[in-house]
Amino acid sequence: MEIKSYLRTEGDINISPERGQWQEAHLSEQTMDVLDNDSRYFLHQSMSTPCLNVIKNAEGIYLEDMDGRKIIDFHGNSVHQVGYKNQYVIEAVKNQLDELPFLPRRYTSPIAIQLAQKLVELAPGDLNRVLLTPGGTSAIGLAMKLARKATGKFKTISTWDSFHGASLDAISVGGEGVFRNDMGPLLPGTEHMMPFNSYRSILGECDDGGMKGLDYLEYVLEREGDVGAIIIEPIRSTDVQIPPKAYFQRLRQLCDQFGVLLVLDEIPTAFGRTGKMFVHEHYDIVPDIVVIGKGFGGGVFPMAGIIAREGLNIAQDISLGHYTHEKSSVGCAAALATIEYIENNGLLEHSEQMGVVLKNRLTQMMSKHEIIGDVRVIGMLAAIELVRSRQSKEKAVEETEKVMYLCMERGLSFKVSNGNVITLVPPLITTQEQLEQALDIIEAAISEVSSQ
Template sequence: MEIKASTRTEGDINLSTERKQWQEANLSPRTMEVLEEDSRYFLHQSMSTPCLNVITNAEGIYLEDMDGRKIMDFHGNSVHQVGHKNQSVINAVKNQLDELSFLPRRYTSPIATQLARKLVELAPGDLNKVLFTPGGTSAIGLAMKLARKATGKFKTISTWDSFHGASLDAISVGGEGTFRNHIGPLLPGTEHMMPYNSYRSLFGDHDDGGSKSLDYLEYMLEREEDVGAIILEPIRSTDVQIPPKAYFQRLRRICDRYGILLILDEIPTAFGRTGTMFVHEHYDIVPDIVVVGKGFGGGVFPMAGIIAREGLDVAQDISLGHYTHEKSSVGCAAALATITFIENNGLLEHAKRMGAFLEQRLKGMKDRHGIIGDVRVKGMLAAIELVTDRITKEKAVEGTEKVMYQCMENGLSFKVSNGNVITLVPPLITTQQELEKALTIIEEAIVNVFSA
């Protein structure tokens, strides 16, 4: 079944003709045999099985496939800030396995409290309370439950096109059709508004910094009762949409005026990705709840959680999480080692420097190639938007997929978002020389595909 170009929102398409041709040209019979076995046993789903390739090793910024091909991983599912197989994280996990491999509920351990204290020290304002979960989707659920408990109101407002996880409650606040379509009734009270930049893209208005979106939010709040929380990504990580500071500062004022909690989903972007430990630091605001995950566990152990304002510690009579691995001793060791590695190796400053390099290099690419409609950069998170016409912004969907597979053939993996956005998420340990190599691969592929 071929997927329509108009319905593509995230990732490469696992049933496309381009994928099949790439696999036939590049993968050995031995690799194809493993892929066929994977397809036989795993349930099929978009962006997963049937799979693209077979990976046998991952180290630093590289993946290595079964055929010995080394691939720069600028995707990494956003877990690899400190690189794959980071020895500091692995050693911390090994030591913790020898010391305390599992922490039963009702108990704590020194490693759990050390991690909690570290997060509180890093977070601004009165973000002084934490709770951990085994995954980001579960942490979104925690935040939603805490908002209901603290405010006594059950409705949320989030944005279309957002992603907050794949569970039923998370896709209810999420806004991507890939996850919501044909599922049936979703969680009641999950209202949606347009993303900050949608008026410009839909109606051709000038860039107003998202003020019209916030005007509409206030229109909703004047009419919508029982709204307890607004849930947003401070930067939409998939296609790297970056609201201006004024947008979030006004949003903070709106939340305060209407007595609404501001929940920021930083699951894919926290811990150095944008040059600061937390993304909301760029906006000079203090949210009520920050949700973290993905890279929190150093790409070794699944780890997520929330950091909340101290005044929200109001749920002692119920169980917000009650997860079996809530205060995982091994997960806490991995997370603490990850944060320590980022700090000790100056990766925040490095991300800022590489962000400046990426911005300069990508703007040069845009000037040289009319197919590039926009480039967006924040630290070591970048997007290259490919369009057939810069005025109409018509998406170059088929060509973008061809670019992706050409880059894969030349040793670079990245994500395609929204059908036509090359999203680059390099590990924070990536050097400028390695970034230059990756961008050269991309630029050559763009020339090859769109001049053919």
């Protein structure tokens, strides 16, 4: 199946010729047999089956494959802030399994209340109410339902190229074609606007920090009286788009002006990824709803949820979630231990410090390699955008894929976003020495590919 280069996303790697060549050159016959069995039984889909490799262990910042290779994992599906097999989290889970392995709905337990109290203490302003779910996608659904209930309005506005989950309601507010294409009618009322950086990249106009997009949003809100919520990623994690503070402060003002709830999707970015516990702390605003997930469960247990403002505690007559594992006792133990580990080990401060290291090193790399068109860094989240020409900004799609497979050959895994963006998501426990080692691998691969 041929994929046009301008439509390439991270998910296309599992059907590309590069993948087959890499597997043939680097995987054993035993591993390929296991991959064939996996492919036989699981439904095929982009970004999943057919799979890349077989993993037998994950610990710290490393994966270990079936052939014994250790791989630095700067991908991790954004769940590994505290590293794989974190013993503090695992001990909390083991203890909870012995004490109360399952909490039936209609009941509570001290561990669930402790987690909710901790979240409320950490969140700014009057973000005082919590509801938990088994996954980030369902948490997005909670936020959408609560917004409808609170405002009496059913429309949402989100951005193109955003990702908010894979269920039908989540892909309706999401903006990635790999999830939406050929799905037929999606949820009505899910309107979209251009991301903050699109006027610069699409129209070639000067960088105004995304304010033209907010001018358009204001125009829409003046004419559409039934918009209940703006759903947006404060930092788009796939290709690391970082709006300026003024963007979100004006967005907050527009939501207040037109009676619209501001829902921030921090599923992949909360809990230290950007150097703050919550991403919106960078913008000095208080959203109406924050959606959390992924790293929330410490890379051990699937946990997600929402933190909402006190005034949104208005849904007692309906079931917003009612999930079987809504207040999972084991999940709450994992999440609470994750937050405690981040705090007790100074990982917020470490993330900020490593962000400086990343920024300095990637800036140096960009000055030496013309193929690097841009670098973007906040905390331990970084993007390296590869282009064929800095003037035309034509995406270096094939080159980026080659860099990725060269890096995997040399022991480093990361994701490729938007076809040409190397996205680095290191565990927060990554040392400076390990970070420099990974960046050495990347720079060597970029140098080799660009010289070809």
